[in-house]
Amino acid sequence: DIVMTQSPDSLAVSLGERATIHCKSSQSVLYSSNNKNYLAWYQQRPGQPPKLLIYWASTRESGVPDRFSGSGSGTDFTLTISSLQAEDVAVYYCQQYYSTPHSFGQGTKLEIK
Amino acid sequence: EVQLLESGGGLVQPGGSLRLSCAASGFTFSNYAMSWVRQAPGKGLEWVSPISDSGGSTYYADSVKGRFTISRDNSKNTLYLQMNSLRAEDTAVYYCAKAVGGSYYHAFDIWGQGTMVTVSS
Numbered sequence: 581d582i583v584m585t586q587s588p589d590s591l592a593v594s595l596g597e598r599a600t601i602h603c604k605s606s607q608s609v610l611y612s613s614n615n616k617n618y619l620a621w622y623q624q625r626p627g628q629p630p631k632l633l634i635y636w637a638s639t640r641e642s643g644v645p646d647r648f649s650g651s652g653s654g655t656d657f658t659l660t661i662s663s664l665q666a667e668d669v670a671v672y673y674c675q676q677y678y679s680t681p682h683s684f685g686q687g688t689k690l691e692i693k
Numbered sequence: 694e695v696q697l698l699e700s701g702g703g704l705v706q707p708g709g710s711l712r713l714s715c716a717a718s719g720f721t722f723s724n725y726a727m728s729w730v731r732q733a734p735g736k737g738l739e740w741v742s743p744i745s746d747s748g749g750s751t752y753y754a755d756s757v758k759g760r761f762t763i764s765r766d767n768s769k770n771t772l773y774l775q776m777n778s779l780r781a782e783d784t785a786v787y788y789c790a791k792a793v794g795g796s797y798y799h800a801f802d803i804w805g806q807g808t809m810v811t812v813s814s
Contacts, residue, residue: 620800622738629788629807630730630738635800673738677798680752682728684738 586685592693599661601688603674608654618678621659625670695719702808715772715789723767726792729774731785743797779812
């Protein structure tokens, strides 16, 4: 099974500053036949279901603000929020959908400093 | 509006059974894979079971294999999760989620609000 490890577990960033969350998979999630990384990022605000932000590691979901971006390939991935807003306070999860079981990272809690 | 609405959660004793339902609307249900994802209180997300668009392909996490059964009725736009031999560690909010594509090798772009399952005596 692929293990997804996020860092840090929690993060406090000032409003308007950059937030960076890392996700590492225990094996590559890059499918060579289509050159796609099977990696998604979700945001879960308190009391809400998760919301898809990024899929294929770097494709922003429709309606997601462009301050959210995803990067990386193979086993190392990053979610960046370029200018933190108050509504970005949430737990963020990465998920691989390359091989079953489609495991999630443990989550990163993002707060305002 | 694209929507998923779960139902069927509740309090059940250890060893008991529950059947969860997820009613879909606002999209062509039969074109997309679906999954159940759960979240224990205060914990992270756990992928439980997916099903392909036709229902012909399914998978189960080791933690539920042999006890849970996923199914779908494309004529009723509804996803199901039959849960048997429930354990305390199955206590969680259960979300249904729609995949971006027809196979379950996709991210989830739509999530329901979740239904709480509590296993306790």
